[in-house]
Amino acid sequence: xxxxxxxxxxxxxxxxxxxxxxxxxxxxxxxxxxxxxxxxxxxxxxxxxxxxxxxxxxxxxxxxxxxxxxxxxxxxxxxxxxxxxxxxxxxxxxxxxxxxxxxxxxxxxxxxxxxxxxxxxxxxxxxxxxxxxxxxxxxxxxxxxxxxxxxxxxxxxxxxxxxxxxxxxxxxxxxxxxxxxxxxxxxxxxxxxxxxxxxxxxxxxxxxxxxxxxxxxxxxxxxxxxxxxxxxxxxxxxxxxxxxxxxxxxxxxxxxxxxxxxxxxxxxxxxxxxxxxxxxxxxxxxxxxxxxxxxxxxxxxxxxxxxxxxxxxxxxxxxxxxxxxxxxxxxxxxxxxxxxxxxxxxxxxxxxxxxxxxxxxxxxxxxxxxxxxxxxxxx
Amino acid sequence: xxxxxxxxxxxxxxxxxxxxxxxxxxxxxxxxxxxxxxxxxxxxxxxxxxxxxxxxxxxxxxxxxxxxxxxxxxxxxxxxxxxxxxxxxxxxxxxxxxxxxxxxxxxxxxxxxxxxxxxxxxxxxxxxxxxxxxxxxxxxxxxxxxxxxxxxxxxxxxxxxxxxxxxxxxxxxxxxxxxxxxxxxxxxxxxxxxxxxxxxxxxxxxxxxxxxxxxxxxxxxxxxxxxxxxxxxxxxxxxxxxxxxxxxxxxxxxxxxxxxxxxxxxxxxxxxxxxxxxxxxxxxxxxxxxxxxxxxxxxxxxxxxxxxxxxxxxxxxxxxxxxxxxxxxxxxxxxxxxxxxxxxxxxxxxxxxxxxxxxxxxxxxxxxxxxxxxxxxxxxxxxxxxxxxxxxxxxxxxxxxxxxxxxxxxxxxxxxxxxxxxxxxxxxxxxxxxxxxxxxxxxxxxxxxxxxxxxxxxxxxxxxxxxxxxxxxxxxxxxxxxxxxxxxxxxxxxxxxxxxxxxxxxxxxx
Numbered sequence: 001x002x003x004x005x006x007x008x009x010x011x012x013x014x015x016x017x018x019x020x021x022x023x024x025x026x027x028x029x030x031x032x033x034x035x036x037x038x039x040x041x042x043x044x045x046x047x048x049x050x051x052x053x054x055x056x057x058x059x060x061x062x063x064x065x066x067x068x069x070x071x072x073x074x075x076x077x078x079x080x081x082x083x084x085x086x087x088x089x090x091x092x093x094x095x096x097x098x099x100x101x102x103x104x105x106x107x108x109x110x111x112x113x114x115x116x117x118x119x120x121x122x123x124x125x126x127x128x129x130x131x132x133x134x135x136x137x138x139x140x141x142x143x144x145x146x147x148x149x150x151x152x153x154x155x156x157x158x159x160x161x162x163x164x165x166x167x168x169x170x171x172x173x174x175x176x177x178x179x180x181x182x183x184x185x186x187x188x189x190x191x192x193x194x195x196x197x198x199x200x201x202x203x204x205x206x207x208x209x210x211x212x213x214x215x216x217x218x219x220x221x222x223x224x225x226x227x228x229x230x231x232x233x234x235x236x237x238x239x240x241x242x243x244x245x246x247x248x249x250x251x252x253x254x255x256x257x258x259x260x261x262x263x264x265x266x267x268x269x270x271x272x273x274x275x276x277x278x279x280x281x282x283x284x285x286x287x288x289x290x291x292x293x294x295x296x297x298x299x300x301x302x303x304x305x306x307x308x309x310x311x312x313x314x315x316x317x318x319x320x321x322x323x324x325x326x327x328x329x330x331x332x333x334x335x336x337x338x339x340x341x342x343x344x345x346x347x348x349x350x351x352x353x354x355x356x357x358x359x360x361x362x363x364x365x366x367x368x369x370x371x372x373x374x375x376x377x378x379x
Numbered sequence: 380x381x382x383x384x385x386x387x388x389x390x391x392x393x394x395x396x397x398x399x400x401x402x403x404x405x406x407x408x409x410x411x412x413x414x415x416x417x418x419x420x421x422x423x424x425x426x427x428x429x430x431x432x433x434x435x436x437x438x439x440x441x442x443x444x445x446x447x448x449x450x451x452x453x454x455x456x457x458x459x460x461x462x463x464x465x466x467x468x469x470x471x472x473x474x475x476x477x478x479x480x481x482x483x484x485x486x487x488x489x490x491x492x493x494x495x496x497x498x499x500x501x502x503x504x505x506x507x508x509x510x511x512x513x514x515x516x517x518x519x520x521x522x523x524x525x526x527x528x529x530x531x532x533x534x535x536x537x538x539x540x541x542x543x544x545x546x547x548x549x550x551x552x553x554x555x556x557x558x559x560x561x562x563x564x565x566x567x568x569x570x571x572x573x574x575x576x577x578x579x580x581x582x583x584x585x586x587x588x589x590x591x592x593x594x595x596x597x598x599x600x601x602x603x604x605x606x607x608x609x610x611x612x613x614x615x616x617x618x619x620x621x622x623x624x625x626x627x628x629x630x631x632x633x634x635x636x637x638x639x640x641x642x643x644x645x646x647x648x649x650x651x652x653x654x655x656x657x658x659x660x661x662x663x664x665x666x667x668x669x670x671x672x673x674x675x676x677x678x679x680x681x682x683x684x685x686x687x688x689x690x691x692x693x694x695x696x697x698x699x700x701x702x703x704x705x706x707x708x709x710x711x712x713x714x715x716x717x718x719x720x721x722x723x724x725x726x727x728x729x730x731x732x733x734x735x736x737x738x739x740x741x742x743x744x745x746x747x748x749x750x751x752x753x754x755x756x757x758x759x760x761x762x763x764x765x766x767x768x769x770x771x772x773x774x775x776x777x778x779x780x781x782x783x784x785x786x787x788x789x790x791x792x793x794x795x796x797x798x799x800x801x802x803x804x805x806x807x808x809x810x811x812x813x814x815x816x817x818x819x820x821x822x823x824x825x826x827x828x829x830x831x832x833x834x835x836x837x838x839x840x841x842x843x844x845x846x847x848x849x850x851x852x853x854x855x856x857x858x859x860x861x862x863x864x865x866x867x868x869x870x871x872x873x874x875x876x877x878x879x880x881x882x883x884x885x886x887x888x889x
Contacts, residue, residue, distance in 0.1 A: 245728065247709040
């Protein structure tokens with residue numbers, strides 16, 4: 001028997017449910033804070049203030065959010081094709097190689113505004129390439145993309161260690177990183193944007209790739225909902241049989257979706273590599289690829305949800321750092337626990353409160369569910 | 380009147396705003412076969428699910444054997460002596476009959492004694508009710524009719540005095556169905572009570588003592604079967620007079636539009652599903668393929684549509700060959716004038732989470748009329764969808780609504796509108812009225828006849844023999860992957876039924 005389907009209004013589906021999930025996550029996180037002997041309310045205040053009070057904090061929050069928007073979009077595009085791309089971490093890492101190669105080659109020749117588009121291409125191409133192999137294996141050989149992308153994260157990590165230690169490291173240097181890019185390989189900061197609101201920013205890595213992230217979010221919306229390719233991706237994602245019926249080449253669409261996903265993940269590298277550190281370092285991705293999964297889950301794979309979800313996780317990163325600083329009992333690992341709880345409630349348990357809410361809505365406003373009248377009791 | 384085996388008083392059940400059961404009063408006398416008939420979505424299954432404890436009623440009382448009972452779970456129902464045979468069997472496929480029967484009623488940690496007990500009990504049941512099944516046979520090796528018998532045995536083994544059967548004949552040949560009815564009568568003679576849920580009027584007339592008709596969640600009438608007619612029941616079901624017979628003129632067959640020669644199809648395990656099948660469909664005729672579900676019709680249809688690869692064979696579409704063994708793409712075939720209404724609209728014909736207008740272009744989404752460069756021309760798609768909604772009277776008339784929220788009949792109309800409005804040369808249709816209410820069936824049948832009269836070649840696959848007989852100008856019968864006969868149009872249901880059962884398996888079915 002199919003269960004009854006009471007439709008929730010859009011604002012409840014996309015607004016209320018994530019907020020409820022978030023509140024529950026924070027409530028449970030509060031218990032954990034209580035357990036280590038700190039005041040959860042004070043911790044919450046520090047967390048939020050550390051993320052959103054003062055231009056400096058806001059700039060950092062948005063800097064982190066930029067990375068998460070890219071990786072969140074990457075996961076979302078693959079999700080629409082019902083592919084679980086866990087390889088954002090590796091794709092972003094290899095994407096960094098694309099950025100670095102462009103910057104190392106051209107930073108003395110061109111200004112940043114010529115190198116930026118080239119670096120975008122480099123990042124996207126390398127990220128896409130790193131997704132292409134798992135995609136091909138999934139499409140043609142049926143090797144599950146979850147397994148292969150995880151393994152490709154490790155391969156990427158090893159590859160980059162090799163390259164940074166043996167190939168890209170300037171001679172005589174002790175650090176496994178490339179030389180620092182010249183001005184032509186450095187993205188302008190966006191701190192003036194925050195200062196325009198009358199807030200002061202001392203020094204923060206918030207840079208122009210944030211605008212690119214917003215542009216990418218819009219681009220993903222157009223791609224998924226307004227292009228033929230997006231239509232085919234969604235068809236494949238909802239029903240492989242329907243896609244076959246509609247004459248959509250499954251291998252092709254899987255490869256294309258994964259490639260786009262990898263390209264978006266790769267573009268994440270622009271933010272830390274070209275926007276902040278101005279060199280390629282070991283482990284610069286620092287988990288952003290995995291956070292992207294949570295961001296996509298929480299944002300319901302829709303760009304309009306992904307951007308706020310990315311800001312939320314940016315807040316957890318930035319505010320969490322402040323919290324660890326202010327409350328010595330709360331270590332960096334505690335922040336990871338809080339993030340994990342958010343992921344648990346916003347992602348894995350996303351449907352936990354939905355049935356109750358549907359019942360409440362159905363009883364409050366009978367007409368909101370009235371369209372399903374013919375389906376009652378159907379087999 | 381005998382004492383009531385089941386008495387339902389004032390049962391109400393709502394799912395959100397949907398009132399699935401409204402004030403149902405139902406009395407089933409002990410030792411009778413009671414039919415419950417109604418369209419899909421009339422609330423039959425909901426009512427029986429309440430009786431069997433899957434759902435709890437919002438209000439109302441259940442009396443079993445004269446005593447008021449609260450049934451909160453299937454285990455409560457079983458304890459009251461109610462057994463249910465589901466439409467989709469609940470059997471473990473790689474277990475033996477015996478293992479399935481004792482499943483959930485094992486009794487002790489060690490199986491040995493309970494198995495021995497079960498075996499003798501099973502023998503007694505088989506003797507008493509004529510339910511012969513080899514207790515050591517593996518379920519997946521049994522024909523569907525016997526699997527169903529195992530379901531009945533399971534219920535009886537748990538001491539059921541009241542047996543509910545939900546659409547039991549959907550998967551059976553006419554002969555198997557007849558045999559089932561004989562078993563049901565025998566159960567009745569032994570004092571059991573049977574509740575038969577169906578949407579087939581013929582079965583109600585054939586086997587029940589009393590019949591209750593449900594419509595839109597209400598129980599609208601209860602009749603003694605002997606005192607009612609098919610026409611009256613149909614009218615009660617739909618709420619208006621229905622044309623049960625399809626009106627159509629003589630076929631005027633023209634050119635050969637679809638020719639299939641020696642087509643053989645294997646599934647992924649290498650089992651031959653379609654075996655050396657040849658036939659033609661001409662312009663202006665409907666060729667119906669009859670057969671029990673699972674005899675290769677689905678595979679045949681999917682192969683012709685290019686979805687499944689053929690092992691060997693030749694297919695000609697409108698005079699030109701199609702390579703179905705290589706990579707004939709469903710998209711290419713569509714462009715060449717082949718429209719396909721698939722059997723399974725939920726996973727193949729439609730993408731249920733899509734908006735209605737998005738589904739109205741599925742398969743034709745590459746048509747330049749719907750595109751502006753690589754972008755979807757949303758305005759064109761929606762206005763096109765609105766036209767189809769009007770023409771096919773799809774309700775609700777909202778092209779932005781999620782497809783899952785349309786009823787079965789309206790979903791099917793979305794598919795039909797998409798495929799028929801492309802003016803194809805050949806239309807292949809699988810189970811066009813499965814899960815569709817009577818009113819929509821009438822509409823769909825009429826449209827199919829219209830297509831024929833416009834000179835299209837129509838290939839129709841249906842497990843509803845009545846439908847095949849009503850619509851098809853020629854009938855082919857498939858059994859075990861082969862076309863086993865082309866009975867003349869005036870052939871009786873019994874003759875076609877024998878072909879459907881396959882000559883060799885006739886004894887097994889009997």
